[in-house]
Amino acid sequence: MKTYEPILLKNMMQPEYAGSLPEYERAGGYQALRKVLGKVTPAEVTAVVMKSGLRGRGGAGFPTGVKWGFLPKDYQGPRYLCCNADESEPGTFKDRQLIERDPHQLLEGMLLACYAIGAASSYIYIRGEFVLGAKILEAAIKEARAAGYVGKNIFGTGISIDIWVHRGAGAYICGEETALLESLEGKRGLPRVKPPFPATHGLYNKPTVVNNVETLANLPHIMNRGAEWFASIGSPPKSTGTRVFCVSGHVARPGNYEVPMGITFRELIYEQAGGMRSDKKLKAFIPGGASAPFLTPDHLDVKLDFESVALAGSMLGSGGVTVMEEGTDMVWAALRLMEFFYHESCGKCSPCREGSSWLVQIMRRIVNKRGRMADLETLTDLCKNIAGRTVCAFGDAEVSPILSTLKHWRHEYVTYIHAAEAANLIRPEPAGAKH
């Protein structure tokens, strides 16, 4: 097996590393902040991040430096940084590790980002279930404040940056950046219509950057080792750096693997994660969290970078790679994810609210052997009328499991429906019936 130099997971590869401030400092922590604060201009920091090619690790893969560059230059009022630690995309569990095992790496990244965008206040929006993570972050902020890394007049530079932890309370949609802002403002987490974008109208209507935990954790390393170094890792020029891929499902060693972008799924699954857990062969995998369309064994040589996965008809998304073995019922799998999306639809727009409910009903009907052939057309039709017609990208996400399983494993849907026909279970249904 090829091994790669870990960057983000480096400290915590030592099981005894507990992530305290002295340990982080001994490992070279807060050097980047010392080097940068008051010595390099914020515009230069942004330029370095742009040049590194760093793209967001939260799902959409937007270039981080470019996003920062959208903030109005001449605006005098407050600006905010929000760290997206909502990590609710099924299949994703990397931010949890980054937070629980090396909290100061994230804090240093946040301080650098705050400096670059001119924010004096920042919030870590962490999913409510991460009680331990929130406690660890609170303790780390306290340590950093006592040591003078966080708070007023950092290193005597006159620059003040504060960081607070804000816990969510169980709503997947609050990972969507504008829903996150609404939630942080004490409201229901309903996504906002964009534009305007958070860069100009974000938290409290002020210029705001929302970045994912893993994105921010990369910053100290980029500032320490330089844009050229970072840009040489992965598949430059468009997918630079490493990613922490979360491998779950039927593999021998599920877990988080930090590898340079651009290795193949075959290498990630069969070498890093130890291959399949039994003799059963790989049947399907999801390359980037629940929102990413399913792929097949034919796609094993696709490279794990933004462009290659998109070309294969899916997306790198959140980095959650879920592997399914032979014998897995693909209709059942799609239904399980559809139930998730149905449960999590925030209800703001009707194609998603009503559509997700219809999709779940039809999928349940099929799995309960009460489906009919026409259902397959209806499913496709509904999906096409949801995707692209909603307030937020949730609408595009929720149709992926059904559309992609219909594309690759349509015969499994047909088998269910034939079983229904054979059992003669199909009856005309009264209008408005619940299935």
Place this chain on the structure above:
Amino acid sequence: MLKEKYQAEIDEILSRYPVKRSALLPLLYLAQREEGYVTETAMQEIAGILKLTPPQVYETATFYTMLNLKPVGKFHLQVCKSLMCALVGSDTVIGWIGTKLGIKPGETTQDKLFTLSSVECLAACGTGPMMQVNDDYYERLTEEKLDRILADLRQTGTSSLKTGPFMWPEPANAVKG
């Protein structure tokens, strides 16, 4: 009344935000910590503190699944049922708990000790099947482990089988579930 008991904590929470309403979720959590769930009285009091109308507080509170608007058991067993956990047996875990405690998801045991819920992904998909009990995660569940957890909870109110910070790669000598 929360205000009398927790004035200092409430003030500290309010100091984090330039706009009061942002303190809503933290205050609802405070109320839930106090009573085990968010009572109507607490919501009214919070509305007063934040200068909101009570409906503004209700509509927010009802949006979030982690805020309990009615009492739950002392131990809230929340088993993840999303796909990645389902692939490695979460339905079986829900079945075991159901049989052992005689309750279905959404129900509470008569002694008010356990509430069972099936929930969506808790970001522990590589270590499934898993559940959260109150604040703690329990991962790589097996039937044997589950028996011990339930017994521990009854006896001591917690269990040493809960997971701490996410260890990966696993220490070489880690006990596999």
